[in-house]
Amino acid sequence: MAASHEPSGEGDLSVLDRSGADPAVTTCTLHVCTTCRRARADLPDGYDKPGAALAAALAARIEGLGTAIAVEAVECLSVCKRPCTVALSGEGKWTYVYGDLDPQDAVETLIAFAGQYGASPDGVVPWRERPEIIRKSVVARIPPLSTARPAR
Amino acid sequence: MAASHEPSGEGDLSVLDRSGADPAVTTCTLHVCTTCRRARADLPDGYDKPGAALAAALAARIEGLGTAIAVEAVECLSVCKRPCTVALSGEGKWTYVYGDLDPQDAVETLIAFAGQYGASPDGVVPWRERPEIIRKSVVARIPPLSTARPAR
Numbered sequence: 365m366a367a368s369h370e371p372s373g374e375g376d377l378s379v380l381d382r383s384g385a386d387p388a389v390t391t392c393t394l395h396v397c398t399t400c401r402r403a404r405a406d407l408p409d410g411y412d413k414p415g416a417a418l419a420a421a422l423a424a425r426i427e428g429l430g431t432a433i434a435v436e437a438v439e440c441l442s443v444c445k446r447p448c449t450v451a452l453s454g455e456g457k458w459t460y461v462y463g464d465l466d467p468q469d470a471v472e473t474l475i476a477f478a479g480q481y482g483a484s485p486d487g488v489v490p491w492r493e494r495p496e497i498i499r500k501s502v503v504a505r506i507p508p509l510s511t512a513r514p515a516r
Numbered sequence: 517m518a519a520s521h522e523p524s525g526e527g528d529l530s531v532l533d534r535s536g537a538d539p540a541v542t543t544c545t546l547h548v549c550t551t552c553r554r555a556r557a558d559l560p561d562g563y564d565k566p567g568a569a570l571a572a573a574l575a576a577r578i579e580g581l582g583t584a585i586a587v588e589a590v591e592c593l594s595v596c597k598r599p600c601t602v603a604l605s606g607e608g609k610w611t612y613v614y615g616d617l618d619p620q621d622a623v624e625t626l627i628a629f630a631g632q633y634g635a636s637p638d639g640v641v642p643w644r645e646r647p648e649i650i651r652k653s654v655v656a657r658i659p660p661l662s663t664a665r666p667a668r
Contacts (some may be wrong), residue, residue: 441656442654442655442657451658456663502594503595503655504655506605506611507547507588509606
């Protein structure tokens with residue numbers, strides 16, 4: 365599984381869009397891949413890119429709620445085969461990557477879970493408190509940076 | 517693909533071991549999963565856990581080289597089905613997760629690539645400069661924390 369959609373290194377690697385709460389109070393960030401393709405036999409191209417719709421729906425819903433969750437549209441999370449794909453990260457917390465998310469059905473679950481995640485000290489929400497979608501869709505998790513940061 | 521080996525939330529979630537260079541000069545960290553099982557029909561249990569050997573080999577080789585790369589043995593990276601699994605992260609850099617790594621063959625490649633990664637400003641090594649193993653084994657990548665951090 366090569367990262368076929370990741371830019372080659374010569375292209376634009378920038379994050380496409382950032383939105384969300386004041387960085388000083390943001391508890392976590394939902395990074396939404398807007399690049400990966402979902403097979404859609406009913407469309408002329410045979411696929412769509414559902415990530416942009418998911419990112420927009422998350423941002424709109426969060427704005428209405430006024431919670432301290434940021435949403436970031438990202439060009440590629442290198443998962444590619446499991447759209448929609450979302451990463452959840454926060455300062456000092458474990459990072460989680462989720463795939464196979466439905467762009468409509470996942471919105472409320474992701475926001476509620478991001479709230480649980482943001483409220484936890486290390487990002488590790490107890491297994492039994494995780495929604496079913498979150499349990500089933502995990503792609504990877506990564507520890508927070510710690511040894512790589514000067515003590516202060 | 518549920519994270520079947522991730523502790524349930526009641527168990528010990530701590531990082532098992534940390535080693536490596538002085539945090540103040542560490543350029544990046546290789547997080548090695550020591551939990552996931554590799555099928556081994558020749559063994560009584562039918563599997564081994566190759567991550568611990570990979571983590572030990574990386575730490576020993578890095579100590580000999582004196583490079584500013586930290587190695588961290590981690591209980592679970594939630595990839596589970598693709599041992600060995602390693603995450604590469606650094607302050608202000610994209611995080612990458614790699615799977616299907618051979619515990620012997622991957623050592624030199626990982627150390628060399630971690631050097632390229634550590635020397636890059638954002639962790640994005642140009643595609644053509646990435647070793648074949650690194651290109652083929654990517655599981656996911658995650659942007660650095662930015663909006664989630666107060667500007668300073």
